[in-house]
Amino acid sequence: MARFYNIEVASRFMLGTAGYPSPAILSDAIAASGAEIVTVSLRREGAGGQGAAFWELIRATGARVLPNTAGCKSVKEAVTTAQMAREVFDTPWIKLEVIGEDDTLQPDVFALVEAAAELTRQGFQVFPYSTDDLIVAERLLSAGCEVLMPWGAPIGSGRGLNNPYQLRSLRAHFPGVPLVVDAGLGLPSHAAAAMELGYDAILLNTAVAKAGDPVAMARAFGEAIIAGRRGFEARPIEARDMAAPSTPVAGTPFWQSG
């Protein structure tokens, strides 16, 4: 089981809900993924009232929602959006995004820490979307965050783990903190690799939503996350440079002896 702010979940997969070919495929993908937590957002409501229909669809899946502050570029915007999300979705959880740069959608980590502190003061349980910087991670924990969500690579890039060394370093520095790789993954093997590093969960959206068959890809990621976690728990061997015979050498046949 993974634990986020005293909520235990069996699945270590958090799935985004944006960009699917249809609402039906989104529903099926959530079911196939096994995810118990899905991310959602707030947008300007048009005349058609599409928001209510989407919210009904998500509620029908039974998943717990993690609202985000996507698109926010300042502390003020992020805090106001979080307040609005808390009212609409009726949850203290907030995936805090404060974007600092458009080409990479890189988090503005200074504003992120400031917004995380303010939202924690207001009773939110913050899931900060961050870079993999160690000191930023420490500041986020000091600000009251009890989960960290470093990026694997820029949002939607599908590159996988850009810096496995840094992710491993974060894991080693914060053994008791729930760590989630959020964003940038493209393949199930990327998710498995993150789980093998000892990460607690994976959050992704585009790799599933934009796959040729989103439902099949959701299932594939779900299986990869389970496999990666099991591999981590089974304590992998250390990599080494030279061969080590796997077949016992005692009792080798006569033609191999001098």
Add this chain to the structure above:
Amino acid sequence: MQIIVNGTAHSTGAGTLAALVEELGHDAAVVATALNGDFAPRGARAATPLAEGDRVEILAPMQGG
């Protein structure tokens, strides 16, 4: 009275935020509102007057990553 709703100029007779939400036909229980950049809670909308030039945001659940 001219105000800005979700970034677009809007002419309204609504005197309060609650009246504006109703005038626009939104489900008051589903949307969240902000006035001039500050969150305006659902329970406070009826007591939140609108003034010329106010900027109102009306947000609803949407897909997100």
